[in-house]
Structure formats: C-alpha cells, structure tokens
Amino acid sequence: MKKYIQTLVIVLGSVCLLVSCTETNTVISSVEKPVIEAFLAPGKPISLTLMTVIGYSESADAADSLSRPIDGQAIQIKVSDGSIFKLESVGEGRYVSKSTELVKFGLTYTLDFTYNGLPISATTEIPTRPTGFTLSKNFVNRTQINLGSGGFGGPGGFQEDRTPIEATWDNPNGEYHFIAFINTEANPESIVILPTDTTATNPFRFINRRFNNEPTTATVSNIQPQSFQYFGKHYAVLYRLNPDYAALYRSAGTTTQNISTPPTAITNGLGVFTGVNADTLLFTVNKY
Secondary structure, eight states, X not given: OHHHHHHHGGGHXXXXXXXXXXXXXXXXXXXXXXXXXXXXXXXXXXXXXXXXXXXXXXXXXXXXGXXXXXXXXXXXXXXXXXXXEEOEEEETTEEXXXXXXXXXXXXXXXXXXXXXXXXXXXXXXXXXXXXXXXESOSEEEEOOEEOTTSSOOTTTTTTSOOOOEEEEOOOTTOOEEEEEEEEOOSSOOBSEEOOSOOSTTOTTTTOOOOOOOOOBSSSEEEXXXXXXXXOEEEEEEEEEEOHHHHXXXXXXXOOTTSOSSOOOOOBTOEEEEEEEEEEEEEEXXXXX
C-alpha cells in the first residue's frame, strides 16, 4: 500500500503551485494555512504530511517562497466508534498513528488540531472496495529504445504491441475511480534509455518517466502500451476515491485566471484528507 499511496500524492505538488501563482486577494498567507496530505486506506495505520504553503515572492531565494515541513503539532484523529488516534510527529512534516491503530471500512474519521490559533478540521469516510476489476490482457510486449547516443534509437517498436489495454470495473453509483500501474521490480529496466546529458540543449531532458490517468466516473479506461516506462512486473491498481480528491486532481490543470485557491474539504487548511480503497491485479511488460 505504501507504493499505492505514493502514486496518489503526485498531485499534491500542484496544490502549492496553484497557491503560489494566484494573484487574487483571497489567498491567505503561508503562515496562516497549512497544506495537509493524508490518504486513509483500510487495514493501514494513518500517515499524514503537514507542510507550509509555498508563498508568492519576487525572489526565488526568498524565505517565503519554499514549502517547509511543519513538525511538533498535536494532531488527533477522532473515529466514529469513539476511539481517538493521537498522531506522533516523526520529522520532515510526517505524522503517524500507532501500528495497532488501523483504518477500518464503515467508520468516519475526523482530523482535529490547531495551527497558528486556528482550528484545522476535516472529515472523511472510507469508500467501498472496487468490484469487477478486469484487464483485457495481463501483459504487453515492448521494444527497448536507446536514445543514449542522442539519436532516436532506430525503427525499433514497429513490431511491438500497440493495442490499448482496456480496464473495466463495476460502478453502479457513478463513483470516482483512478488507475495506476506500479512497477514492482527492485531494479527496473527502462524501456527508453535516455541520454545522460542534462544540459539545456538536450531535448530529451524533460521526458516523463511515469504515467497515470485522471479520476473518472466511467466504467472503462484504455491504457496505451507506450505509456509504460519500465519492463517487468507491475501492480495494476484500481482506486475508488472520494469526490474531494477528484476535485483536487482536476484543479492541478487549472490556470490562475479562473481559480484563487485549490478546492479542499479542510477547514482553515489546504490539501486533502480523504479515504481511499483499492483492488489490485498483476501485469507484466515483456522485453520484445
């Protein structure tokens, strides 16, 4: 589940960027609102990250232009069964519950703490586990392409599998879902060997090494084989999400012309405090 949660938090970096770029007067300064990131998964302890907002500054080196961890806060999670999880601050802005304090499906979890004199709160429930998750195939063949010499690696790939992988699942209530493919190899081998040159003149220096799809309320999603960046075994993970995370994900592509702050369900804070659930299948990318 640790790798699953890492996939979900990719979007949180965009929260800080949106706040730092907005030019409206509705933005509360970085010393007032914390950014929270917590994904509650059944059967797992709670892990929460607490950071300052990236503040806007004319100077990239200014003290308020960086996001910094917030440690030492007294954070508790109140559970609808009457129990209270008191999170421990373990450094770098990270707070964790005891290993015996596990998230359970069917309960409500409420975040509660005070920061800079303001009460910070949020409430979430754990969605039901996805059902009916299937893939149209459990492997694809890819050809390795070497761009290390600065060229385009020749014609390799024309004989590889280019048929999309169709993922389907049940969704009678129109809930949000998100698919991630997570490489499980200890030392994964890259499908595209990139140039080692990282200078500004190298056109390949910004090639993205990961892929993901956005949350959807549909029951099907097509994944292109060319989206994979590594050979080997993968987890194909279907997440069922609460609407607050889906709204935050969509806001990552929003411009400063039509948004002042990212959407959030956290009172006096930013970010996400939400429950997730998932189902997992195995998938392999073969070297052709």
